[in-house]
Amino acid sequence: MTTQKDVAKKAGVSFITVSRVINNKGNVKQKTRERVLKVIEELNYYPNTLAQGLNANKSNTISILPLLREIAMMEEISFYRRIIAGVERYCCESEIDILLSTLRGDPEKIDYLRHYYLRKSDGLILIGISPDRLIDKIEKDKIPCSFIGEKGRPGRANYMHSDNRLGSRQITEYLLKNGHKKIAYIFTENPSTDVIERYESFIEVMEENRTAFPEEYLLYGDYMEKGGRKAIRKIAAMKDRPTAIISSTDTMALGVFDEAKKLGIDIPNDISLVGFDGHEFCQFMTPPIATVIQDLEGLGYLAAKLTIEQINDPDKQGESHIFPVVFEPRGTVKSLID
Amino acid sequence: MTTQKDVAKKAGVSFITVSRVINNKGNVKQKTRERVLKVIEELNYYPNTLAQGLNANKSNTISILPLLREIAMMEEISFYRRIIAGVERYCCESEIDILLSTLRGDPEKIDYLRHYYLRKSDGLILIGISPDRLIDKIEKDKIPCSFIGEKGRPGRANYMHSDNRLGSRQITEYLLKNGHKKIAYIFTENPSTDVIERYESFIEVMEENRTAFPEEYLLYGDYMEKGGRKAIRKIAAMKDRPTAIISSTDTMALGVFDEAKKLGIDIPNDISLVGFDGHEFCQFMTPPIATVIQDLEGLGYLAAKLTIEQINDPDKQGESHIFPVVFEPRGTVKSLID
């Protein structure tokens, strides 16, 4: 391995001069600098970031930590990738590298701050992880971090999530306005914060509009297609079928969509359907599936930005942001009003 | 920050004993070990991996380096995320962390080995990156690495890719067997190695079967939906339309599919369509799009496995693997034979 010493020797200077050159710090005579740079090139010298990090007690990395529920693997991976793309876009500009560590297993037992303490990650971006158990340590050790998809009290951490309530409100109001009175809802087992908000907002709007929501119409899925398939089969068997279905996630909506076809149920003529998430595939279905589009890349970008700002300014307060969403009613919703 | 010294002081031992305890090396009296472990717990001590890495000149990380052509951003992100999922699955088991660094910009100017030299990544997984310019350094410095989607001469590096030739052969033979004689092909501008292989194999089979492939039927897309849309519009304007279209990628096939609908062209009754890649969305279209399914997660998993094996055994030779693919003829292909 080539070190500063090797470069220094060959360039006929002391190694500290080499350090000055690569960091553009201190005064180095132009001629010396050029000579050193030439030797660096010749010897294929790279500074050792481990040593730099040890010295400065920082590593110029941030860690992205998505929590993966085993059950929803591919679904979440696709979801996370878009967030990560946003993080990457910001980090690219800041010359910060990214440690990716998808977390699996029992959420109660995972050591979420491990990367900060162990790897000296300068900051953390936590996706789908509850701040409750972590916030004390974060405040105490001033850990720069952002929670995506969660809310929390103002303090050190940043919080950001999509406006699930608004999206859900828009869906529900749109369906009601179009004459739907019998609406089924596909909730999930082990719901995430996002999914809970969507459901709560749905109930709220239904109550505001004094529309009945019989228990029978509340179904549970598993985040995945399979859950949607199960749900539509249950609905198919009902005596009094709903005229519309709202699914907590696009993937379950997809399951409903595909299984309905097999059951001979016509969407939207027999039943209308709306999803939530904004997956790309929705728009290519026949008909295109109505959904709420989120700015996942934007979430990731902002998380990176705020986290890195805190790294550079340890006293910066945390921020909370709610990201706007766009409800797109598409071909899967039929108006019952002539 | 808590260091070995702090633990040592509180436990009433020298710091070297602490080191022995956390590494399970050397002899430490059981009672001392327990006392040290207790203090480690109390002080929330984590070893500093930067210091460990500096000492051992390795970092216990591997870098994933996907090359991103600007033009095909979301497409490639979706492609890469499945490979990365495979890498993660293996690394998880090996307690190795992952540095993710999506590369953008001019492929000729990117420093692909930067992570190895700078960050002391123990190994590299390069996706969609040509080995040509790198292989000398890799051999010289014995860099553990795997190229996904590329071929190369046996040596230090590992190479793995899907069996594009076989997939393409299966598609073409299937179409011919079903009576298609006029087949259009959507190739790409700036084709990747994968895409070139698919095309070459297509031509090979056409020649073997002495089937004419007029120049007019060779179209060029941009990897994306848009390319597919452009292609089908050209085809729609032809006097002598093909009876089938093979698209180099699923995403372009999707463009063909969606745009055909708008043009009033019925797939498969007017024209048959086959894609390549195995994207999930294909199966949910109406009708489902025929495609060649690849084991992307398997590619990632194997790349991680071979790379890490080389890290642990510096003299291990590189391996080459061709991954089997599965052609799934689906609803978008119509037989012309009664």
Added chain:
DNA sequence: TTGTACGCGTTATCAA
């Protein structure tokens, strides 16, 4: 403008 001495937290080597 350039150089020397020291410390970052860890592990390896040798000594007790």
Added chain:
DNA sequence: TTGATAACGCGTACAA
């Protein structure tokens, strides 16, 4: 079984 010392590569503080 335990401890002292040196070394990993770099940057800071201070000196020349």
